[in-house]
Amino acid sequence: MKAFVSNKRMLMDDEIPGYPLIRRSDDNLVLRSTTEDGRTTNASVPSTMSGKIVASAVFIDFGITDAITDKHREYLASFVISIKKK
Secondary structure (H helix, E strand, C coil), X not given: CEEEEEECCEEEEEECCCCCCCCCCCCXXXXXXXXXXXXXXXXXXXXXXXXXXXXXXXHHCCCHHHHHXXXXXXXXXXXXXXXXXX
């Protein structure tokens, strides 16, 4: 099954299941896929702040670098999109 994965920093087509390399961003990761029988599904995975990185950004460089690169953000390492059987 194919999936379209995007956020404001990247967009790509990938196979599901898979392990795509995702660029960090402060907006949601948007997933769109089509099943083998033609049904479509949409999902959104929110990004979160890493506590360890946020603390280092505040104390080392006041977050200037991380605010530009979004390195303080991360997505879940693994997630499942459920699709009901037809």
